[in-house]
Amino acid sequence: MSHLDEEQLVEAYYAPDEQSRMHMRGCPECRAAFERVQEHLDALRDYPVPERGPGYGGEVWKRLLPQLPPVRKPRAWLRLWLMAPAFATLLAMAFVAGMLTQRKAQLVGTPASTRERVLLIAMNRHLERSQIILSEIANGSTAVLDFPREQERARDLLDDNRLLRQAALRDGDAADASLLDELERVLLDVANSPAEMPSRDLEALQNRIDNEGLVFKVRVRSSDVRFKGQQL
Amino acid sequence: MDWTDSAAADEARRGNQQAFRVLVERHSHAVFRLAFRMTGNEQDAEDMVQETFLRAYKQLQRFDGRAAFGTWLYRICANCSLDLLRSRQSRREAQPPETGNESVHWLDRVAAREPSPERLTQSSQIADLLQPALKRLSATERAAFILRHYEGCDIEEIARTLGVQANAAKHSVFRAVQKLRRALEPAWGAIR
Numbered sequence: 524m525s526h527l528d529e530e531q532l533v534e535a536y537y538a539p540d541e542q543s544r545m546h547m548r549g550c551p552e553c554r555a556a557f558e559r560v561q562e563h564l565d566a567l568r569d570y571p572v573p574e575r576g577p578g579y580g581g582e583v584w585k586r587l588l589p590q591l592p593p594v595r596k597p598r599a600w601l602r603l604w605l606m607a608p609a610f611a612t613l614l615a616m617a618f619v620a621g622m623l624t625q626r627k628a629q630l631v632g633t634p635a636s637t638r639e640r641v642l643l644i645a646m647n648r649h650l651e652r653s654q655i656i657l658s659e660i661a662n663g664s665t666a667v668l669d670f671p672r673e674q675e676r677a678r679d680l681l682d683d684n685r686l687l688r689q690a691a692l693r694d695g696d697a698a699d700a701s702l703l704d705e706l707e708r709v710l711l712d713v714a715n716s717p718a719e720m721p722s723r724d725l726e727a728l729q730n731r732i733d734n735e736g737l738v739f740k741v742r743v744r745s746s747d748v749r750f751k752g753q754q755l
Numbered sequence: 756m757d758w759t760d761s762a763a764a765d766e767a768r769r770g771n772q773q774a775f776r777v778l779v780e781r782h783s784h785a786v787f788r789l790a791f792r793m794t795g796n797e798q799d800a801e802d803m804v805q806e807t808f809l810r811a812y813k814q815l816q817r818f819d820g821r822a823a824f825g826t827w828l829y830r831i832c833a834n835c836s837l838d839l840l841r842s843r844q845s846r847r848e849a850q851p852p853e854t855g856n857e858s859v860h861w862l863d864r865v866a867a868r869e870p871s872p873e874r875l876t877q878s879s880q881i882a883d884l885l886q887p888a889l890k891r892l893s894a895t896e897r898a899a900f901i902l903r904h905y906e907g908c909d910i911e912e913i914a915r916t917l918g919v920q921a922n923a924a925k926h927s928v929f930r931a932v933q934k935l936r937r938a939l940e941p942a943w944g945a946i947r
Contacts, residue, residue, distance in 0.1 A: 529929070529933060530926075530929045533928070533929050533932045533933075534925070534929070537903060537904075537928070538909070538910075560932075560936075562943075563936050563939070563943060564904065564932065566881050566942075566943075567881065567885060567904065567935065567939075568904075568905075569881075569882060570792060570882060570885060570905065571882050572787075572788050572791045572792065573791065573797055575783070575784055575787055579783050579784060579787070580779060580780030580781065580782075580783040580784070581780060583779055583780075583783040583804055583805070583808065584776050584779045584780060584783075586805060587779060587805060587808050587809065587812075588772075590805070590809055591772065591775075591809070591812055592812075592813070662813070698842075733813075736838060739806060739835070739838060740838075740842065742802070742806070743802075743838075743839055743842055744842075746798075746802060750798075
């Protein structure tokens with residue numbers, strides 16, 4: 524038998540088979556190579572993980588509970604939705620500011636950080652609001668879901684979504700543009716569906732949101748945007 | 756109440772949130788450990804813990820009890836973390852490099868950060884090099900390695916989690932080990 528290659532040595536470390544063992548018994552070269560692999564991989568065992576206290580499970584539960592369906596907190600959502608016109612104005616300002624700063628920057632070299640900050644705030648608000656509507660739909664049933672209200676919200680979000688998508692395209696941010704495009708298609712579906720949605724249609728919409736992992740993608744991006752905003 | 760995982764999952768499936776609470780409290784530490792190893796970042800790991808339990812709750816009907824509940828949960832966590840790593844990776848790839856440094860190969864960058872041989876005498880120093888080296892693996896390689904090395908999953912289990920063939924999973928583990936061994940080359944002398 525020829526010498527064991529690196530892949531076989533690694534495999535022998537995790538799941539030693541009789542053939543490798545036999546070979547190494549009679550081959551000092553492979554045995555030495557294996558001992559080196561073993562030494563290296565053993566050294567990687569100590570991967571420090573931050574400690575979590577004994578009450579950690581309870582803390583996770585507290586954070587999780589409000590997100591579990593079918594818990595609904597319309598009043599909390601309502602406050603956010605009452606601010607929708609303010610967000611829309613902010614977004615429009617960001618868009619106009621973007622146009623202006625882009626032109627000015629070419630002339631006098633004005634930094635675009637203000638525009639970026641405004642856009643990040645607008646993007647974060649938009650994603651947070653989108654996350655709410657997506658979660659409500661993904662977790663709701665025809666019995667408990669106030670679908671006409673969700674449609675109204677979806678219509679409110681569509682204009683902002685288009686503006687943000689155009690801004691992302693203009694800035695060459697293909698990932699954001701793609702996410703917003705995906706989101707827009709779902710929002711359009713929600714906005715244009717019949718107000719009395721049959722349960723099988725709702726299920727299809729929920730599956731679509733679920734299969735595309737849209738809530739998760741929006742949440743991840745929202746968290747990234749928030750983090751980036753804090754860094755500016 | 757002193758439920759087994761399986762009994763608690765059954766109860767939770769019937770809508771008993773307290774039963775699900777038992778599972779959350781029981782598995783949070785382990786899920787956090789896996790999420791942290793996968794993401795290499797505390798905040799991301801916390802987000803993954805939330806997402807894992809949320810997905811688990813929504814998919815409870817799909818848990819058929821053939822695997823242990825913990826194994827099923829870790830698979831969800833690995834997938835959530837994979838989604839995150841892949842989305843971050845695709846964002847990085849979609850954007851132009853921010854500095855000239857970005858174009859330098861990751862192995863060179865790890866090597867450039869290497870401490871002097873005198874400092875490389877403790878395993879904690881290996882851990883210092885391990886984190887950036889792990890972050891430079893592809894999402895699949897990283898997940899495959901973490902599941903194999905730290906979670907003790909077998910190749911079939913890893914393949915199921917990653918949605919790939921067993922051979923591809925095995926090769927991902929190998930590629931990860933190979934890259935890590937090379938990236939940590941400066942540290943190996945110190946552990947002899």
